[in-house]
Amino acid sequence: MLEMPGGDGESSAVNLADTESETWIRNLRSEGVDRERAVSRLHGFLVRVAAHEASRRRPTIPEAVHAELSDLSVQAASDAIMAITRKLDTFRGEARFTTWASKFAILELSTGLRRRIWRSRAVVSDDSIAERLADGTPSALDAMEGRELVAALTRAIETELTSHQRLVFRSAALEDVPIDVLAERTGSSRGAIYKTLHDARRRLRTSLMDQGYREGRTR
Amino acid sequence: MKDPFFDRLLGTDDIDPGCEAGFAIMEQYAEAVLRGEDVALTYAGVLAHLRNCPDCREDTEGLLAALRDIEPPSDLG
Numbered sequence: 001m002l003e004m005p006g007g008d009g010e011s012s013a014v015n016l017a018d019t020e021s022e023t024w025i026r027n028l029r030s031e032g033v034d035r036e037r038a039v040s041r042l043h044g045f046l047v048r049v050a051a052h053e054a055s056r057r058r059p060t061i062p063e064a065v066h067a068e069l070s071d072l073s074v075q076a077a078s079d080a081i082m083a084i085t086r087k088l089d090t091f092r093g094e095a096r097f098t099t100w101a102s103k104f105a106i107l108e109l110s111t112g113l114r115r116r117i118w119r120s121r122a123v124v125s126d127d128s129i130a131e132r133l134a135d136g137t138p139s140a141l142d143a144m145e146g147r148e149l150v151a152a153l154t155r156a157i158e159t160e161l162t163s164h165q166r167l168v169f170r171s172a173a174l175e176d177v178p179i180d181v182l183a184e185r186t187g188s189s190r191g192a193i194y195k196t197l198h199d200a201r202r203r204l205r206t207s208l209m210d211q212g213y214r215e216g217r218t219r
Numbered sequence: 220m221k222d223p224f225f226d227r228l229l230g231t232d233d234i235d236p237g238c239e240a241g242f243a244i245m246e247q248y249a250e251a252v253l254r255g256e257d258v259a260l261t262y263a264g265v266l267a268h269l270r271n272c273p274d275c276r277e278d279t280e281g282l283l284a285a286l287r288d289i290e291p292p293s294d295l296g
Contacts (some may be wrong), residue, residue: 045289046290048289049285049289052285052288053284053285095247095250096246098291099246099286100246103282106281106285110278110281145236149267153228178274180274191251193272198271201271204229
């Protein structure tokens with residue numbers, strides 16, 4: 001058990017169930033050779049984690065970006081080390097330290113990769129929602145009630161959402177623009193954009209239900 | 220609205236804790252999954268979030284894959 005400062009300034013017990021996690025924390029908090037060695041070893045591990053994730057996503061990544069995956073992985077590991085160092089006191093030992101650390105490498109790789117892929121792509125949000133919905137929906141939507149629902153949804157997008165909600169909903173839900181990319185373009189965070197998307201979805205769903213649409217597609 | 224297309228489009232859940240809260244316990248969720256625990260009840264909020272947030276879902280799948288395939292360093296020298 002290590003003692004860590006709590007948010008209110010008091011110490012709170014940390015349940016480090018395994019000695020390896022405890023050793024990582026102790027070394028990363030130390031100074032000199034022990035810390036340098038721990039940082040170096042952790043960086044090497046996180047490069048492997050990031051590279052593994054890059055490799056996993058490779059089939060969905062444009063070929064033009066493939067040559068950059070190695071650099072992106074190293075950069076993600078370096079950024080993760082900075083985040084981990086900053087947040088070390090928030091580690092509560094409820095999972096292995098290396099698992100906790102790995103999620104930062106995944107997040108950094110993922111965010112960097114999405115932004116890189118979309119770097120030269122515009123986030124376009126035009127008004128052809130009905131066409132897009134119709135194009136992407138199962139054939140059942142060809143039925144009259146389906147077209148009515150699409151029309152109702154299109155109206156609701158225009159009348160029920162704020163301009164920011166409209167941009168986020170159209171981009172994230174209809175165009176599959178990654179939330180991370182929207183966050184970057186709007187100077188926001190993944191969490192804030194997701195909250196906007198969540199609120200927009202709820203508002204649209206409520207609007208459709210108020211118009212009589214219930215389970216399924218018919219009124 | 221149980222239609223998969225509209226559920227994907229308009230899916231929300233009251234127990235969805237959002238991205239930050241989900242990220243805060245992502246490692247606990249991942250280890251529970253790898254231990255074979257039934258996470259449907261213990262991590263219902265996380266699962267709700269992962270259903271509706273494609274970015275967090277993809278990241279969590281990545282963490283699980285990495286944990287399955289990569290042995291962390293044990294020799295801390």
